[in-house]
Amino acid sequence: MSGFTTRAIHAIENIENEAIVPPIYLASTFGQPTTFEEGPFEYQRGGNPTRANVETTMAKIEGAKHARVFASGMGATAAVMGMLKTGETMLMGMPVYGGNYRFATIELPKRGVESRFIHDFATLSDDDFDETVKMVFLETPTNPTLRVADIARIAEIAHRNGAIVVVDNTFMTPYLQLPLELGADVVVQSATKYLAGHGDLLGGVVTTNDAEIDEQVFKAQLISGGILPPMDSYRLMQNVKTLAIRMERQQENALKIIEMMREHPAVDEIFYAGSANENEAEIQSRQAKGIGALFSFTLTEGKDVKAFLDTLQIFEFAVSLGGIESLICLPATMTQGAYAPEHLKDSHVAPNLLRVAVGIEDIDDLLGDLRTALDAA
Numbered sequence: 001m002s003g004f005t006t007r008a009i010h011a012i013e014n015i016e017n018e019a020i021v022p023p024i025y026l027a028s029t030f031g032q033p034t035t036f037e038e039g040p041f042e043y044q045r046g047g048n049p050t051r052a053n054v055e056t057t058m059a060k061i062e063g064a065k066h067a068r069v070f071a072s073g074m075g076a077t078a079a080v081m082g083m084l085k086t087g088e089t090m091l092m093g094m095p096v097y098g099g100n101y102r103f104a105t106i107e108l109p110k111r112g113v114e115s116r117f118i119h120d121f122a123t124l125s126d127d128d129f130d131e132t133v134k135m136v137f138l139e140t141p142t143n144p145t146l147r148v149a150d151i152a153r154i155a156e157i158a159h160r161n162g163a164i165v166v167v168d169n170t171f172m173t174p175y176l177q178l179p180l181e182l183g184a185d186v187v188v189q190s191a192t193k194y195l196a197g198h199g200d201l202l203g204g205v206v207t208t209n210d211a212e213i214d215e216q217v218f219k220a221q222l223i224s225g226g227i228l229p230p231m232d233s234y235r236l237m238q239n240v241k242t243l244a245i246r247m248e249r250q251q252e253n254a255l256k257i258i259e260m261m262r263e264h265p266a267v268d269e270i271f272y273a274g275s276a277n278e279n280e281a282e283i284q285s286r287q288a289k290g291i292g293a294l295f296s297f298t299l300t301e302g303k304d305v306k307a308f309l310d311t312l313q314i315f316e317f318a319v320s321l322g323g324i325e326s327l328i329c330l331p332a333t334m335t336q337g338a339y340a341p342e343h344l345k346d347s348h349v350a351p352n353l354l355r356v357a358v359g360i361e362d363i364d365d366l367l368g369d370l371r372t373a374l375d376a377a
C-alpha cells in the first residue's frame with residue numbers, strides 16, 4: 001500500500017477529461033434509467049458522487065473498507081451511539097469531549113440505554129462487563145487531560161465479552177493512529193478539527209471494516225439526514241490531502257513549545273499524550289506515531305490566568321482545535337462546560353487547566369507570544 005499522502009491525493013482515479021480533481025455535483029436528485037432499474041445515485045440524502053468521493057478518500061487514508069461522512073462530528077457520534085438499543089449499556093471512557101458526554105447522558109437515557117463511566121482503562125477487566133454491555137466508547141488521548149488508553153488491550157477484553165469498541169480518533173487522526181488496525185471496530189472523528197484543518201468547515205466521519213455496522217451507519221444518514229453537503233464534502237476531500245504535512249508541522253511546533261514551557265517558572269504542570277506515567281508513554285509510542293499537537297497546562301500558584309490570556313496576541317482564546325491557527329481554551333467552562341460538577345472533578349479537569357491547540361504559524365512567533373504572556377501572568 002502506498003504512503004498516507006499519496007493515498008490521500010490519488011484516492012479518486014479516472015476522473016473525466018483528465019481533470020486532476022473531480023467535479024462537484026450539487027444535484028438534489030438523479031434521473032433513474034427505468035422504473036425497474038436503479039442508477040448509482042437516487043437522491044442526495046442517500047448519496048451523491050461528491051460525498052462518495054470524500055468517503056472513498058477517508059476510507060483509503062484509514063485503510064478501512066467503509067467510510068461515511070456527516071454534517072458534524074456529533075452527527076457521526078449520534079449515528080454510532082444510536083446503534084445501541086433499549087436495555088443495552090455503553091462503557092464510556094472519561095473524560096470525553098463535552099458533546100459525546102451530552103449524547104451519553106441526555107440522549108441515550110431517553111432510549112433506555114445506560115452509560116457507565118470508566119475513569120482509568122488501565123484497570124479495565126472482565127468484571128466491568130455484563131451481558132448488557134454492547135459498546136465501549138473512548139478517546140485516546142483524552143480531552144483535555146491527554147490520558148492514554150491501550151486500544152488493543154481494550155478491544156481484546158471487550159470482544160471476549162461481546163461488546164464492540166468505538167474510538168473517537170479526532171485528536172490523533174489516521175495519520176498518527178489507526179484504531180481499526182489495533183482492534184477497534186469503529187472510528188469516529190470530528191472532521192472539523194485536523195482533517196479539514198482550516199477553521200471553516202464542520203464535518204464528521206465514521207470508518208469501519210464491518211459491513212453490518214456500515215449498513216447501520218448508512219441507515220442513520222438516510223433516516224436522520226445529517227449528511228455532509230456536496231461543497232463541504234469537496235472541501236474536506238481537498239483538505240485531507242495536506243493533513244500529513246500540517247500535522248507534522250503542528251506536532252513539531254507543539255514539541256518545541258512544551259520544551260520552552262517546561263523551563264518557564266510560571267508553568268506548573270504540563271500534560272500531553274504519554275506524560276502521565278511510563279506505562280502510558282509506552283502505549284502511546286507503540287500505538288501512535290507521535291503525541292499530536294495538543295497539550296494542557298496549569299500556571300503556578302498565584303499566577304493570573306486572565307493576565308496570561310489577555311496578553312496573548314497570536315493564540316486566540318477559543319474552543320476547537322486542529323486548525324492551522326493556534327488556539328487556547330479553558331476546558332472546565334468551555335469544552336467540558338456541560339459536565340456535572342462531580343464528573344468534572346472525577347475526570348481531573350481542574351478549573352485552571354488551559355488547553356493549547358498548536359497551529360502551523362512560525363515557531364519563533366508562537367514561542368515569543370507565549371513567553372511574553374507567561375512573563376505577564
Ligand SMILES: *Cc1c(COP(=O)(O)O)cnc(C)c1O
Pocket residue numbers: 072073074075097099100139143168170171189190191192193202203204
Ligand atoms: C469537536 C469534537 C467532536 C465533535 O465534533 P463537531 O464537528 O464539533 O460536531 C467530537 N469529538 C472530539 C474529540 C472533538 O474534539
